[in-house]
Amino acid sequence: xxxxxxxxxxxxxxxxxxxxxxxxxxxxxxxxxxxxxxxxxxxxxxxxxxxxxxxxxxxxxxxxxxxxxxxxxxxxxxxxxxxxxxxxxxxxxxxxxxxxxxxxxxxxxxxxxxxxxxxxxxxxxxxxxxxxxxxxxxxxxxxxxxxxxxxxxxxxxxxxxxxxxxxxxxxxxxxxxxxxxxxxxxxxxxxxxxxxxxxxxxxxxxxxxxxxxxxxxxxxxxxxxxxxxxxxxxxxxxxxxxxxxxxxxxxxxxxxxxxxxxxxxxxxxxxxxxxxxxxxxxxxxxxxxxxxxxxxxxxxxxxxxxxxxxxxxxxxxxxxxxxxxxxxxxxxxxxxxxxxxxxxxxxxxxxxxxxxxxxxxxxxxxxxxxxxxxxxxxxxxxxxxxxxxxxxxxxxxxxxxxxxxxxxxxxxxxxxxxxxxxxxxxxxxxxxxxxxxxxxxxxxxxxxxxxxxxxxxxxxxxxxxxxxxxxxxxxxxxxxxxxxxxxxxxxxxxxxxxxxxxxxxxxxxxxxxxxxxxxxxxxxxxxxxxxxxxxxxxxxxxxxxxxxxxxxxxxxxxxxxxxxxxxxxxxxxxxxxxxxxxxxxxxxxxxxxxxxxxxxxxxxxxxxxxxxxxxxxxxxxxxxxxxxxxxxxxxxxxxxxxxxxxxxxxxxxxxxxxxxxxxxxxxxxxxxxxxxxxxxxxxxxxxxxxxxxxxxxxxxxxxxxxxxxxxxxxxxxxxxxxxxxxxxxxxxxxxxxxxxxxxxxxxxxxxxxxxxxxxxxxxxxxxxxxxxxxxxxxxxxxxxxxxxxxxxxxxxxxxxxxxxxxxxxxxxxxxxxxxxxxxxxxxxxxxxxxxxxxxxxxxxxxx
Numbered sequence: 001x002x003x004x005x006x007x008x009x010x011x012x013x014x015x016x017x018x019x020x021x022x023x024x025x026x027x028x029x030x031x032x033x034x035x036x037x038x039x040x041x042x043x044x045x046x047x048x049x050x051x052x053x054x055x056x057x058x059x060x061x062x063x064x065x066x067x068x069x070x071x072x073x074x075x076x077x078x079x080x081x082x083x084x085x086x087x088x089x090x091x092x093x094x095x096x097x098x099x100x101x102x103x104x105x106x107x108x109x110x111x112x113x114x115x116x117x118x119x120x121x122x123x124x125x126x127x128x129x130x131x132x133x134x135x136x137x138x139x140x141x142x143x144x145x146x147x148x149x150x151x152x153x154x155x156x157x158x159x160x161x162x163x164x165x166x167x168x169x170x171x172x173x174x175x176x177x178x179x180x181x182x183x184x185x186x187x188x189x190x191x192x193x194x195x196x197x198x199x200x201x202x203x204x205x206x207x208x209x210x211x212x213x214x215x216x217x218x219x220x221x222x223x224x225x226x227x228x229x230x231x232x233x234x235x236x237x238x239x240x241x242x243x244x245x246x247x248x249x250x251x252x253x254x255x256x257x258x259x260x261x262x263x264x265x266x267x268x269x270x271x272x273x274x275x276x277x278x279x280x281x282x283x284x285x286x287x288x289x290x291x292x293x294x295x296x297x298x299x300x301x302x303x304x305x306x307x308x309x310x311x312x313x314x315x316x317x318x319x320x321x322x323x324x325x326x327x328x329x330x331x332x333x334x335x336x337x338x339x340x341x342x343x344x345x346x347x348x349x350x351x352x353x354x355x356x357x358x359x360x361x362x363x364x365x366x367x368x369x370x371x372x373x374x375x376x377x378x379x380x381x382x383x384x385x386x387x388x389x390x391x392x393x394x395x396x397x398x399x400x401x402x403x404x405x406x407x408x409x410x411x412x413x414x415x416x417x418x419x420x421x422x423x424x425x426x427x428x429x430x431x432x433x434x435x436x437x438x439x440x441x442x443x444x445x446x447x448x449x450x451x452x453x454x455x456x457x458x459x460x461x462x463x464x465x466x467x468x469x470x471x472x473x474x475x476x477x478x479x480x481x482x483x484x485x486x487x488x489x490x491x492x493x494x495x496x497x498x499x500x501x502x503x504x505x506x507x508x509x510x511x512x513x514x515x516x517x518x519x520x521x522x523x524x525x526x527x528x529x530x531x532x533x534x535x536x537x538x539x540x541x542x543x544x545x546x547x548x549x550x551x552x553x554x555x556x557x558x559x560x561x562x563x564x565x566x567x568x569x570x571x572x573x574x575x576x577x578x579x580x581x582x583x584x585x586x587x588x589x590x591x592x593x594x595x596x597x598x599x600x601x602x603x604x605x606x607x608x609x610x611x612x613x614x615x616x617x618x619x620x621x622x623x624x625x626x627x628x629x630x631x632x633x634x635x636x637x638x639x640x641x642x643x644x645x646x647x648x649x650x651x652x653x654x655x656x657x658x659x660x661x662x663x664x665x666x667x668x669x670x671x672x673x674x675x676x677x678x679x680x681x682x683x684x685x686x687x688x689x690x691x692x693x694x695x696x697x698x699x700x701x702x703x704x705x706x707x708x709x710x711x712x713x714x715x716x717x718x719x720x721x722x723x724x725x726x727x728x729x730x731x732x733x734x735x736x737x738x739x740x741x742x743x744x745x746x747x748x749x750x751x752x753x754x755x756x757x758x759x760x761x762x763x764x765x766x767x768x769x770x771x772x773x774x775x776x777x778x779x780x781x782x783x784x785x786x787x788x789x790x791x792x793x794x795x796x797x798x799x800x801x802x803x804x805x806x807x808x809x810x811x812x813x814x815x816x817x818x819x820x821x822x823x824x825x826x827x828x829x830x831x832x833x834x835x836x837x838x839x840x841x842x843x844x845x846x847x
Contacts, residue, residue: 013046015116041750074132101265143213186249202226272433285486286546289478315407345382346724413730427495434483608635639701797839
């Protein structure tokens with residue numbers, strides 16, 4: 001098709017106008033900030049696409065090679081040609097890898113509306129050029145300095161003529177022509193090579209030091225001969241007193257035309273570093289998944305009657321986090337992860353009371369009723385979507401305030417994207433293959449290069465830290481096993497099963513796999529809610545058979561301990577947790593029976609016979625005699641003393657026991673006095689009296705006002721219904737297909753209204769772009785009535801009831817009662833408009 005049919009666009013708006021609907025939808029999908037709110041027409045869309053905030057956001061989402069391409073365009077001529085861009089990227093030698101990858105990078109920049117124009121007139125959006133072009137305040141990542149024209153802008157004409165004469169160019173009194181001639185010389189490869197061949201070796205060393213940047217250097221008022229030679233020929237140009245710069249054209253000649261020292265057209269490969277049998281990976285991950293569930297349950301059980309207090313600024317105190325870590329037997333950072341995971345899943349929250357504390361939510365009880373695999377899927381889904389990041393706990397925010405677990409300031413909007421991307425990279429490897437973490441980090445840095453300098457040589461950018469935390473947390477949660485993605489992990493992110501490794505498996509975890517330079521599949525995109533539900537169900541099905549079956553028995557031992565060789569069924573675990581104290585955890589859990597733990601079971605309403613029957617039913621070994629004696633001894637003394645409210649009283653049928661209590665010095669704080677031979681009164685409250693007598697070695701039981709023994713069970717403390725914290729999105733959400741279709745249609749319609757050609761009239765006043773037409777009521781009515789008869793379309797300005805103005809193209813059908821009924825081309829439907837809201841009308845020019 002000829003260029004006459006499609007003339008070169010003169011602006012970004014014209015370039016967008018030439019796109020099809022699919023291309024516009026791709027732009028709005030990749031840059032969702034452009035659709036919030038929906039632009040009225042393509043001119044407004046182009047203006048919004050060129051704003052600084054939008055351009056910065058778009059640049060930050062480019063991969064390294066696309067960003068390098070944009071940086072090269074920023075130092076090229078404006079407009080530039082594809083051949084010039086290819087030279088800047090591939091150099092004079094035309095690197096084949098760079099040459100092959102450049103069209104795709106340029107297409108990505110065009111799709112993002114950062115570059116527009118045909119291949120012979122490529123233009124970088126002005127805002128992007130300003131951000132990426134070299135300047136003393138903001139050096140270019142290319143390391144290039146200003147062009148000859150820019151560097152000589154403030155130089156005297158006489159000095160420019162001296163440089164021109166020194167390099168042997170014809171003299172001219174026109175500084176512009178002189179600068180052009182000097183630029184032509186510096187961009188001529190053969191002539192520059194000849195001139196530099198005569199340069200002193202010391203001068204060439206100076207050029208080599210400045211060649212890759214930074215291009216600025218310091219000189220004294222009396223430069224050394226090696227510098228004077230360069231200054232006389234314009235190979236170094238002064239920019240300020242004592243400062244010189246290497247002109248861009250000279251640096252490009254020294255670099256053989258390349259704008260970047262090391263173009264990176266291909267992403268770093270994420271290769272397997274070790275491999276394991278897939279069954280080993282899945283079983284390892286499943287075991288860790290069960291441990292994760294047990295850890296969360298232990299955390300919530302510890303907070304069942306009310307957890308730690310909420311700090312005034314929000315969150316857990318350092319002391320409470322340490323206590324939680326000790327209770328879970330994990331390091332503090334890992335404890336922060338489990339606490340934040342339970343919070344993200346909606347299982348814990350603050351109770352909102354005056355004395356605010358953290359506690360389990362009603363959703364926790366519902367979660368406990370789910371099958372084991374479903375409970376894990378709920379946790380894994382919450383982790384994938386959460387923006388709260390436990391890895392920053394213990395750090396400082398921008399105001400140097402400490403960041404605490406469950407406190408404010410932990411949201412990192414990029415976390416869900418990084419987690420999903422890391423798991424997708426693992427999913428691209430063969431089943432059972434674990435990558436080197438550094439290879440994963442290198443790939444992520446290529447996909448989203450760090451914008452801005454690091455403050456130190458060892459500091460990682462946020463995305464790298466998020467990736468490191470993702471790898472560690474995925475292992476803790478059971479999404480990965482031995483560093484490789486498990487089958488349930490693949491299913492959860494919607495990845496298809498990977499091909500098995502086509503090579504012999506290593507014999508040990510340290511063995512390396514052969515390196516295969518392959519390209520990974522297309523990146524996985526986040527799943528929609530219905531797709532995520534299907535993926536979660538698939539992950540649950542894959543995990544369920546791998547989880548250990550809960551046991552219905554323990555092994556009782558003569559040293560007053562019980563060994564649970566695996567996970568216990570919930571009723572057994574709950575009763576045993578009251579009757580005994582957990583002494584050690586691991587593959588097998590060891591419980592120890594003590595007088596205090598047995599009394600706790602009796603206080604909960606169990607009788608001695610109940611406890612004997614329970615142990616006999618659930619023990620694979622006979623009940624040891626010491627344990628039976630312990631239960632009987634504690635039961636015999638349990639309830640021998642009765643405590644009630646007087647403030648409080650103690651009664652006992654055996655008055656000698658009361659005599660012993662009165663004679664004991666430890667009872668002084670209880671302020672006891674005898675009311676009757678079998679009754680003592682105390683000024684302490686019943687709870688304090690119970691604790692005091694138990695500390696003295698007695699086993700009293702509380703009783704009601706009717707004299708019945710009170711069954712004291714721990715009351716679970718629950719918060720009011722709470723919703724899980726909402727993730728904080730990173731910018732506007734990606735629009736779905738329905739919204740994109742409607743937005744493209746609205747933009748096209750608005751553009752039709754704003755660009756439709758109109759017939760000139762004698763009384764017409766030229767309108768600025770986007771300005772609404774203005775006509776009197778009589779003119780508007782007459783034009784509408786005439787259009788009804790002729791069937792012509794009109795261009796109108798319309799202000800709705802909310803005061804929002806717009807332009808529309810309509811074909812009037814009927815005018816009556818102060819309303820016009822017309823086919824609205826912009827909405828593609830018949831509508832009725834009040835005439836008094838139409839600001840003006842104009843006839844459209846003939847096609």
